[in-house]
Amino acid sequence: MIGVFRQKNPANAFILLIYALILKFPLFLHAPAPLRQAEDNYLYNLVLRILHPFAGDRGFLYGLLAFVLLFVQATLLNRVANATKLFPKPNYLVGMAFLLVSSLLPEWNQFSSTMIVNLLLIWVFYGMAGWYNSTKPLTAIFNISLIVGVLPLLYSPCVAYVVMLLLGIIITRPIRIGDFVVSLIGFLTPYYFLFILLYLTNDFKPYDLVPRISFHLPRLPASIWITVGILLLVVPFLIGGWLVQDNLNKMLIQVRKCWSLVLSVLIVGLLIILVNPGNNYQHWFLSTIPLASFHAAAYYFPPKKLFPLILHWMIFAFAVLVNYL
Secondary structure, X not given: OHHHHOOOOOHHHHHHHHHHHHHHHHHHOOOOOOOOOOOEOHHHHHHHHHHHHHHOOOOHHHHHHHHHHHHHHHHHHHHHHHHOOOOOOOOOHHHHHHHHHOOOOHHHHXXXXXXXXXXXXXXXXXXHHOOOOOOOHHHHHHHHHHXXXXXXXXXXXXXXXXXXXXXXXXXHOOOOHXXXXXXXXXXXXXXXXXXXXXXXXXXXXXXXXXXXXXXXOOOOOOOHHHHHHHHHHHHHHHHHHHHHHHHHHHOOHHHHHHHHHHHHHHHHHHHHHHHOOOOOOHHHHHHHHHHHHHHHHHHHOOOOOHHHHHHHHHHHHHHHHHHHO
């Protein structure tokens, strides 16, 4: 399977779909319900209200939406990785790695606000990667900051992604105060228009929309399955990180900056874990984009192909086991 996805073959898009169906098929075996969390904000609750007349409280439609969102994220992330040249040759390993990573904890397959946020994060990452050589940098920074401003309106702890914007500007642009000011204006713009809309409709409750920030220690694993799942997230990430670092001097400056952006997404994802203790591991899902990228590096860079082959089938077997049983 590693050898298949190492090639950029048009048929691999179909193979990736079959791969996703094997991993995610349990989504269609039951009548799943959308995940509701205390940290869900106005826009996600609005999405659930829109879907309720068609899907009810639970049912096949939520499983189908979750599958479509996960497969679209895998495909889109793979296209972004190839477009930004994270690896010397185009491949489908990033999409494969994302499907594997997102299957290690079964609750990550549930339709949720974090799943929608993760889709927008891929768009944000691709936009930030283009800041380096943008002909209209202020416009590009404002547009991406506007999208990041929408994220806390879906899931409140995503206010932490303002840190990612600042890191992105530092990594990709010369330090200019104007860039930071434009970024802040873009981030606040969705709140501005939503407040106006709610005020005009006599539903103005700003304190319910503004995220409340408090720091907590991460939740400890509650079972051996979760412990093994987290280990299979962390160990390939460390291996991939070491391999990327080992090959960094062979990469162009633009590609190095892109890997730095991947790391910044991970840093803020870890920050969200501290901001939100949660009663589950759903908020950890926001780290799957950088984790999948480094997992793909663990499959791509080793000169001997036996190790990535064993690593892949070990993770694949655990993902199938934990999702089906």
